[in-house]
Amino acid sequence: MPNSELSSLGNTSHTAENTQADNALCLENQVCFSLYSAANAMVRAYRPMLDKLDLTYPQYLVMLVLWQEQGISVKTLGDKLFLDSGTLTPLLKRLESKGLVSRGRSDQDERVRVLSLTSAGQALKLEASEIPHLMRCKIGAEIEDLKALKSMCDKALKQLHASIE
Amino acid sequence: MPNSELSSLGNTSHTAENTQADNALCLENQVCFSLYSAANAMVRAYRPMLDKLDLTYPQYLVMLVLWQEQGISVKTLGDKLFLDSGTLTPLLKRLESKGLVSRGRSDQDERVRVLSLTSAGQALKLEASEIPHLMRCKIGAEIEDLKALKSMCDKALKQLHASIE
DNA sequence: GTAATTTAAGTTGTGCACAATTTAATTGTG
DNA sequence: CACAATTAAATTGTGCACAACTTAAATTAC
Incomplete structure (x- = not known):
């Protein structure tokens, strides 16, 4: 039998019929499910710590970027975090309403937002350290x-x- | 200098002040961010394939479980997928309204839902293979x-x- | 220089995830 | 038996992710 194993990681031996597809469609063999579950668990684990800063995990990621570099656009931020404006715009508005981030406009290009930290946003870095x-x-x-x-x-x-x- | 490296993975050498915390709070050194981004990308990659089956990724996970074993409760399903009833109840209702899943009640215990596949739900396994x-x-x-x-x-x-x- | 194209950000709508709470059925205890 | 405690599922509300679309500004092409 040629090894035409699918994206499952199970062994290829089988006693019943159609076990190859069964193997591939088995939850225990799904790399992606492990990835997905670990990512969810990770976000859950961050929660109690981030609650003290009144941040969600995606908000924390935005703050990480801004603690590193300010004056960037939503586009640049999205490129770094692999998130689009549909996710970031409302998130940034929440950070703005918490008084952590300011959403200015570029002088050169009226379309782009220039993101920077307020003093409170800057100060939060110490608490996050x-x-x-x-x-x-x-x-x-x-x-x-x-x-x-x-x-x-x-x-x-x-x-x-x-x-x- | 003792190696009190934080959860970042960056090197410990530094030329500026406070670089240790800077390193730890740097996006490039965040394992969790990689995990989170990879999981998002994975769900995105599944989408075009799952669109053909009119399933989302979490719905696909539920179907994987039910293709393997039917007659289980929401609790058991949640234990397998690490998801709670707050996530699963509306998801299962959607699968039910698509005609893929039936949500019965246990005779022994009126609280528990007994989940099983309709013939359409069963048949979808072939398309997913x-x-x-x-x-x-x-x-x-x-x-x-x-x-x-x-x-x-x-x-x-x-x-x-x-x-x- | 104006029309077509591209780009940045925002909007709308759907479906998760999850915390917190509620409802109702079951189990445990005196 | 009664009543407290536990359990299963559902509900409510918030905040992502993302597709699809819109708006408006900037760029390109002619």
Whole structure:
């Protein structure tokens, strides 16, 4: 029998009929389901820490970018976070109404928003500084494992983006 | 300098002040962001295939479970998918209104829903059978890499669940 | 220089995820 | 038996993600 294994990771031996498709359609063999569940669990794990800052996880990601670099556009932010204006516009409005972010306009190009932090937004960085450490304790993995996980996620993401073309 | 590296994966050398926290709060070093982005991209990649079956990715997951085992409760389904009734009840109603799933009641316990497939729901399995193969092509990774990715996601998920206790 | 095209951001609508709460049925305890 | 506690599912409300579309400004082509 040629190894025409599908996207499942189960073994190819089978005793009943149609087991190949059964294997492929089996929840236990779904890489994507593991990815999806781990991502959900990760967001859940962040929640109690982020609640103290009154941030959601996607809002925290936006703050991470802005703590690093201000004056960027919604487009640039979206390119960094792989999110579109449909997601970011309302999110940024929420951050603005919390007094963390200001949404200016570019002088050169009236279409683009220029995103920057208020002093409160800037100050929040200090309160957030312990989160990465706390989170790493929650995941409780070796740094090498985390590096490997990150690099495989990045690789998968790159491939999936390429497959759209 | 002791290596008190935070959950970032960046190197520990720094030239400016406060670089340790900067490193930890840097988007490029966030394992969780990679996980989150990869999971989003994965769901996006499934969409064109699942559109043909008129299913969303979470609906597809429910169908995967029911193709494997019917007569289970919402609770059991939720335990398998790591989702709660707040997510599953409306999702199952949608699957019911599409004529794929029936939501009966247990005779022994009037509280529990007994989930089963209609003939249309059962038949959809055949149409879905090519999806795992197509998806693996999209991710385009070696099977060993996928196995590693899956096992690390499962490990992270387990840890994150444990850290709630 | 004006019309066609492109681009940035915003809007609308759908479907998750999940916290918090509610409802109703079952189980446990005195 | 009664009544407290537990459990299963549903409900409500918030905030993503994203597709599809709209609006308006900038760019390009002629």
